[in-house]
Amino acid sequence: MAPLDFKPNDFSEVPYSVYSDEQIYAQEQKQLFQGDAWHFLAMEIELPNAGDYKTMPVGDTPVIVVRDKNGNINAMVNRCAHRGNLVCIEDHGNLDCLTCVYHNWTYDLQGNLATIAFEKGIQGNGGMAEDFDKSCHSLQRLRVETYCGLAFGTFSDDVPSLTDYFGPEMCGNIQRLLGRDMELLGRFQHGLDGNWKLYMENVRDTYHATLLHSFMTTFRLNRLSMKGAVEVSEGGLHHLTYSIRAQDNDQGQYDAKEIRAQKDDYALKAPELLESWPEFECDTTLAIQSLFPNFSIQQLSNVITLRLIVPKGPNKSELTWWVLGAVEDTPEQRAMRIRQSNLVGPGGYIAMEDGAVVGWVRRGVTGAEDKKSILAMGGRDVERISESRCNELAVRGFWQGWHGLMES
Numbered sequence: 001m002a003p004l005d006f007k008p009n010d011f012s013e014v015p016y017s018v019y020s021d022e023q024i025y026a027q028e029q030k031q032l033f034q035g036d037a038w039h040f041l042a043m044e045i046e047l048p049n050a051g052d053y054k055t056m057p058v059g060d061t062p063v064i065v066v067r068d069k070n071g072n073i074n075a076m077v078n079r080c081a082h083r084g085n086l087v088c089i090e091d092h093g094n095l096d097c098l099t100c101v102y103h104n105w106t107y108d109l110q111g112n113l114a115t116i117a118f119e120k121g122i123q124g125n126g127g128m129a130e131d132f133d134k135s136c137h138s139l140q141r142l143r144v145e146t147y148c149g150l151a152f153g154t155f156s157d158d159v160p161s162l163t164d165y166f167g168p169e170m171c172g173n174i175q176r177l178l179g180r181d182m183e184l185l186g187r188f189q190h191g192l193d194g195n196w197k198l199y200m201e202n203v204r205d206t207y208h209a210t211l212l213h214s215f216m217t218t219f220r221l222n223r224l225s226m227k228g229a230v231e232v233s234e235g236g237l238h239h240l241t242y243s244i245r246a247q248d249n250d251q252g253q254y255d256a257k258e259i260r261a262q263k264d265d266y267a268l269k270a271p272e273l274l275e276s277w278p279e280f281e282c283d284t285t286l287a288i289q290s291l292f293p294n295f296s297i298q299q300l301s302n303v304i305t306l307r308l309i310v311p312k313g314p315n316k317s318e319l320t321w322w323v324l325g326a327v328e329d330t331p332e333q334r335a336m337r338i339r340q341s342n343l344v345g346p347g348g349y350i351a352m353e354d355g356a357v358v359g360w361v362r363r364g365v366t367g368a369e370d371k372k373s374i375l376a377m378g379g380r381d382v383e384r385i386s387e388s389r390c391n392e393l394a395v396r397g398f399w400q401g402w403h404g405l406m407e408s
């Protein structure tokens with residue numbers, strides 16, 4: 001198929017058709033979302049008790065994630081083995097067993113078919129065919145693994161274990177941020193007016209931060225000159241960008257009292273919005289990580305978020321944010337995190353433009369399926385690491401990973 005036709009080892013030009021082509025969308029569902037990749041399902045703290053469940057999509061496939069009576073998290077396709085009805089209709093809840101409302105087939109919390117209404121018929125008449133074997137009609141199960149309180153699922157028997165899939169560098173950042181008792185401070189969910197990959201490109205694009213986000217530059221929150229790096233995992237699948245608290249002469253930029261607009265003609269009316277504390281020994285103040293295909297973990301000062309961008313057809317997607325704190329936070333730290341979280345979410349002072357630009361690019365490339373975008377900042381190859389964040393290395397990495405799985 002022509003749109004997958006990248007030059008060997010060069011992912012610096014991407015045909016615009018990848019954001020709208022129906023066939024590519026269908027191939028992604030098969031090769032990525034039902035293929036050899038792990039997909040974020042839930043935080044373990046969202047399902048604290050036996051019987052707690054949530055429903056969510058993996059790509060286009062509706063999935064039930066549930067904690068069973070042994071404490072394990074299971075995930076099953078939300079599709080009754082009888083005639084395909086959704087078994088769970090609500091977003092979340094607590095149940096002893098899963099019951100399909102259509103004809104009352106019931107499943108246990110591992111997805112095994114337990115009972116069928118009128119299985120033996122009524123007064124000796126009717127009932128299921130004699131050769132029908134309940135044990136052959138469970139809900140379709142996903143493989144599930146958890147790491148640092150995050151549960152992931154896959155339809156693949158071949159994809160390596162979760163930590164091997166992420167690799168040690170990516171696990172290091174997950175452990176740093178989430179390897180402690182966390183609490184959920186809030187959640188945002190909103191639609192985006194474009195293809196899910198436009199958002200994942202944005203997550204990996206370190207070069208736009210000081211250009212698109214005028215809040216950042218106005219209040220001097222981030223400079224590409226700050227010490228940091230971009231790391232791309234083997235094969236391009238995942239990435240991590242980070243920067244480190246500026247020292248000495250740049251120290252003031254994270255001191256809320258010093259926050260002033262560049263031209264000194266106005267300042268934040270509530271500078272406490274940006275009050276922060278040095279949470280990590282490594283002094284990292286910004287870390288953006290993407291885990292292929294559509295999941296991201298982000299630290300922006302003390303705002304720690306998870307993001308999942310779910311495709312809703314070629315031209316639409318849905319973004320969910322989980323905003324997190326640590327159980328050990330003091331009340332002041334918790335309040336600081338909540339105030340700072342105004343930077344993220346659908347109307348966030350920094351995040352708003354990332355959502356908007358997805359729709360603007362979609363509109364911009366409509367009718368230009370035969371043309372290509374350029375990703376040549378920082379060269380054309382896909383190295384594993386760069387100390388410059390003024391580049392499109394990790395975006396090229398995304399396309400390398402995408403291409404590898406789409407062709408597999």
Ligand code: FES
Pocket residue numbers: 080081082083084085100101102103104105
């Ligand atoms: S479709 Fe579920 S019981 Fe019939």
Ligand SMILES: [Fe+2]
Pocket residue numbers: 202208209212213350354
């Ligand atoms: Fe951005």
